[in-house]
Amino acid sequence: MTSIDDSRIPGVQDPAVQIHAEAETPRGYGSMKRKEDARFVRGRGRYVDDVVLPGMLHGAVLRSPLAHARITAVDTSAAEAHPKVHAVITGETLAGLGLAWMPTLSNDTQAVLATDKVRFQGQEVAFVVADDKYAARDALDLIDVQYEPLDPVIDARRALEAGTPVVRDDKDGQADNHIFDWESGDSAATDRVFAEAEAAPDQRVVTADILYPRVHPAPLETCGAIADMDPVTGKLTLWTTTQAPHAHRTLYALVAGLPEHKIRVVSPDIGGGFGNKVGIYPGYVCAIVASIVTGKPVKWMEDRSENLMSTSFARDYHMRGEVAVTDEGTIRAVRVDVLADHGAFNATAQPTKFPAGFFGVFTGSYDLEAAHCAVTGVYTNKASGGVAYACSFRITEAVYLVERMVDVVAHDLGMDPAELRMRNLLRPDQFPYRSATGWEYDSGDYPHTLQVALEKAGYEALRAEQADRRRRHEAGERVRLMGIGLSFFTEAVGAGPRRSMDILGLGMADGADLRVHPTGKAVLGISAQSQGQGHETTFAQIVAQELGISPDDVEVVHGDTDLTPFGLGTYGSRSTPVSGAATAVVARKVRERARIVAATMLEVAPEDLEWHDGRWQVAGDPEASRSMAEIAMAAHSNLELPEGVEGHLDATCVYNPPNLTYPCGAYVCVVDVDPGTGAVDVRRFVAVDDCGVRINPMIVEGQIHGGLADGVGMALMQGIAFDLDGNCLGGSMMDYLLPTSLECPSWELGETVTPSPHHPIGAKGIGESATVGSPPAIVNAVIDALAPYGVRHADMPLTPAAVWCAAQGRPLRTDLAIT
Amino acid sequence: MEITVRVNGVPQTRDVEPRLLLTHFLRDELRLTGTHWGCDTTNCGACVVRLDGVPVKSCTVLAVMADGASVDTVEGLAHGAELDPVQEGFVTCHGLQCGFCTPGMLMTTRALLDRDPDPSPATIREAISGQICRCTGYENIVRSVRWAAERTQAEQQSEVAP
Known part of the structure; x- marks a missing residue:
């Protein structure tokens, strides 16, 4: 047995084993073991790559080695001659079918297989179909593509300079690399406050340039699909890694011209999504075409490098933040200018009217007089995307910007960052609060949540310890520097009200249908798509809570468009806010139908009944009551029901949320930094989240844990950088570093509960809160640790090299391989 | 090449290509899909099985290297209905x-x-x-x-x- 130095590894401070779920299954809400785990721990999950269909062939994608080049010739003859190859599909093949280009989620176009030129390293050029995956890979080497290299556009900050090559010369009238300009807030009012602050002797303007680097969600399961076009029935079944099966079905119908009722999208178990599986990728389309061409099912699974280099990235926001603040620390206004690198195709996944996602919540958790942001999107020779990597549509960038800026303000004013935040946080009596950029925050008690976090962390004692360390450092002792970082975030999740939120014209409402069988067991169909969130358990608990039955008696069906109602799927923390609400509403509809049946059974009027302890009961007579199982059997029996009541016990509903839900949280991070090497250890992380009512606290805490680990990755490790030739420097897990058990501390969680006033059960989304809130806390802690070196800001990822360079007074540019 | 691997206690003989990875042998030849594949570069560990008792990343082991050895996968972990x-x-x-x-x-x-x-x-x-x-x-x-x-x-x- 290797001996381990416990003090070196985080996570040893909390040896207690916390058992959440050993108790009996609760009636409704509460921690309970997940229903889905029985299959997963036995190795009996069913992921796309586990599915094998009779006669199935295997596809592989040939990709561009160059970031920007004109294709002058493609010779597939040798590949076609390979004995195990059934078909080779090129851009030319697809052009003949009108499928060489497809629409993106942002109403741009994206090449399925390149025809004219390649626009990023790793772009899809050809698709081989063979008997097995090894043969398909072999045949890729037999395809000869002639490229004429072009100068690539790699530095986003120079993409709009005159004379820069045009990435999208395929688009009519596109003479430069500009995609869009978008703004939010009152520009004139904001400028007025800034002018006042600049002129006033007791006020100032604080400015910083802040990069949120390009990262990739990197779910452990890569993306893939099996297309099975039945040549007899004309029905296409597509097994695929999608977070939004219904939206994908509609898009395939619109793109490929296939009738929608002849498309069945099956999304079985999904090995993590984090936004990566929202979009439609060229490989899926190629698999469909290949199945049509060969008449057989075709499987395509990408490898890890394909996943990291070609599927949708996230972030890549170059931000300049400005804060107008009094010398006493009252924040008056925030102004932000953003250059957004969208890669070669604008494939950002977000509601149509929000080209910068929900970046408009950059006003954060503070009461501002005015705010304004301007975002400019540009094309570069990099992979497309801009997906919601657990970021709730760019709220990650917004929160990082404002929370980093607050710390820069604290630095410049010489104020404690906790005190500065407490001074400026929204007060509970201001809710519902309309922000300077027009968002209506539903509920929260921010000062209380921050106070709980500070107490849990032992903030004052931490500062005292830090002061002692700094003294020893200054005295020349070789000690690690200690940093304490805070963040306070407001999330805006649960997109969204269909009047203002749609994706390619599809309103962001979600359906639910609920059938209670004669014996009182229920089947719930939902449009949300679990990628590990535990929907089969949580949604059963919602039904159980509403109907007074056990969650064990509710089967949740999802991930099959033939079996579930329409809805836009799971991303942006929208499952509980939208599908969860639909589930509560549909269960209440069933409960009301059950009331009529119970009244008939008890020979009273429905209004004489009250819902009590999971039963319909005659008011004032506890003996006269009926359970849901008794009612369900009666509803299917020969019981004579009142005129107009159809019998059976089922209902459907579509939930169109009236507003987003606004979870919040206060995070405190403690790091130790070795000034000699730049190495950062996250010693402690305290996370106090308020997501309203918690349906299954065990699952909620698991969601938070995962998001915090993601924050460690983004703050310290993960980054997709490029060299100036456009080579992707994060194309494998050797280069794109994801956090392991050794970088993550033992998380310390706390909670406050402020129910959402407009959600049927008072719940708010939680899936992405920790990913949104943790990066600024960690970066703030590292920068705080480096205070003795006079560091004011340094960009993520704060690798040892980046930290060391920052301490030497020359912070790295982390998006490019230049110094 | 013909190889025999004792998988979860049961000898399995197959004729395989020398380049076949152990993870693909388990998943594609034996249809034991509990063992996953995640990265190509031996970083992620989704493919860990036990080779003669020792945990190995089966994406970095050729099937032919397991000839004559015992391999244990997640499918063999439970004792019947009773979980480990x-x-x-x-x-x-x-x-x-x-x-x-x-x-x-x-x-x-x-x-x-x-x-x-x-x-x-x-x-x-x-x-x-x-x-x-x-x-x-x-x-x-x-x-x-x-x-x-x-x-x-x-x-x-x-x-x-x-």
């Missing part, structure tokens, strides 16, 4: 979410408990540090393994008690 304590620990302590890393985590931590029945949280973290979980943030995996260790010890003590 590590499986039960993962369910009880919410040590998994999407489930993709879980089979590898289970095989590694089962091997850990076989050689160290009472590992500290730090030892557990070291043991799983070659494996990536994107969902749990690792804390509940550590708790799951501690739960399994404590449960096993409690059962052993109750067995020796009069």
Whole structure:
């Protein structure tokens, strides 16, 4: 047995084993073991790559080695001659079918297989179909593509300079690399406050340039699909890694011209999504075409490098933040200018009217007089995307910007960052609060949540310890520097009200249908798509809570468009806010139908009944009551029901949320930094989240844990950088570093509960809160640790090299391989 | 090449290409899809199985290298209907979410408990540090393994008690 130095590894401070779920299954809400785990721990999950269909062939994608080049010739003859190859599909093949280009989620176009030129390293050029995956890979080497290299556009900050090559010369009238300009807030009012602050002797303007680097969600399961076009029935079944099966079905119908009722999208178990599986990728389309061409099912699974280099990235926001603040620390206004690198195709996944996602919540958790942001999107020779990597549509960038800026303000004013935040946080009596950029925050008690976090962390004692360390450092002792970082975030999740939120014209409402069988067991169909969130358990608990039955008696069906109602799927923390609400509403509809049946059974009027302890009961007579199982059997029996009541016990509903839900949280991070090497250890992380009512606290805490680990990755490790030739420097897990058990501390969680006033059960989304809130806390802690070196800001990822360079007074540019 | 590998106690003989990876042998030839594949570069550990008892990343082992050896996969972990304590620990302590890393985590931590029945949280973290979980943030995996260790010890003590 290797001996381990416990003090070196985080996570040893909390040896207690916390058992959440050993108790009996609760009636409704509460921690309970997940229903889905029985299959997963036995190795009996069913992921796309586990599915094998009779006669199935295997596809592989040939990709561009160059970031920007004109294709002058493609010779597939040798590949076609390979004995195990059934078909080779090129851009030319697809052009003949009108499928060489497809629409993106942002109403741009994206090449399925390149025809004219390649626009990023790793772009899809050809698709081989063979008997097995090894043969398909072999045949890729037999395809000869002639490229004429072009100068690539790699530095986003120079993409709009005159004379820069045009990435999208395929688009009519596109003479430069500009995609869009978008703004939010009152520009004139904001400028007025800034002018006042600049002129006033007791006020100032604080400015910083802040990069949120390009990262990739990197779910452990890569993306893939099996297309099975039945040549007899004309029905296409597509097994695929999608977070939004219904939206994908509609898009395939619109793109490929296939009738929608002849498309069945099956999304079985999904090995993590984090936004990566929202979009439609060229490989899926190629698999469909290949199945049509060969008449057989075709499987395509990408490898890890394909996943990291070609599927949708996230972030890549170059931000300049400005804060107008009094010398006493009252924040008056925030102004932000953003250059957004969208890669070669604008494939950002977000509601149509929000080209910068929900970046408009950059006003954060503070009461501002005015705010304004301007975002400019540009094309570069990099992979497309801009997906919601657990970021709730760019709220990650917004929160990082404002929370980093607050710390820069604290630095410049010489104020404690906790005190500065407490001074400026929204007060509970201001809710519902309309922000300077027009968002209506539903509920929260921010000062209380921050106070709980500070107490849990032992903030004052931490500062005292830090002061002692700094003294020893200054005295020349070789000690690690200690940093304490805070963040306070407001999330805006649960997109969204269909009047203002749609994706390619599809309103962001979600359906639910609920059938209670004669014996009182229920089947719930939902449009949300679990990628590990535990929907089969949580949604059963919602039904159980509403109907007074056990969650064990509710089967949740999802991930099959033939079996579930329409809805836009799971991303942006929208499952509980939208599908969860639909589930509560549909269960209440069933409960009301059950009331009529119970009244008939008890020979009273429905209004004489009250819902009590999971039963319909005659008011004032506890003996006269009926359970849901008794009612369900009666509803299917020969019981004579009142005129107009159809019998059976089922209902459907579509939930169109009236507003987003606004979870919040206060995070405190403690790091130790070795000034000699730049190495950062996250010693402690305290996370106090308020997501309203918690349906299954065990699952909620698991969601938070995962998001915090993601924050460690983004703050310290993960980054997709490029060299100036456009080579992707994060194309494998050797280069794109994801956090392991050794970088993550033992998380310390706390909670406050402020129910959402407009959600049927008072719940708010939680899936992405920790990913949104943790990066600024960690970066703030590292920068705080480096205070003795006079560091004011340094960009993520704060690798040892980046930290060391920052301490030497020359912070790295982390998006490019230049110094 | 013809190889014989004892998989979960059952000898399996197949004619395979020399370049076939052990993970693909298990998944595609034997249809044991509990063993996953995640990265190509031996970083993620979704493919961990036990080769003659030792946890290995089966994406970095050729099937022919396992000729004559014993391979244990997640499918062989439970004893009939009864889960292994590590499986039960993962369910009880919410040590998994999407489930993709879980089979590898289970095989590694089962091997850990076989050689160290009472590992500290730090030892557990070291043991799983070659494996990536994107969902749990690792804390509940550590708790799951501690739960399994404590449960096993409690059962052993109750067995020796009069």
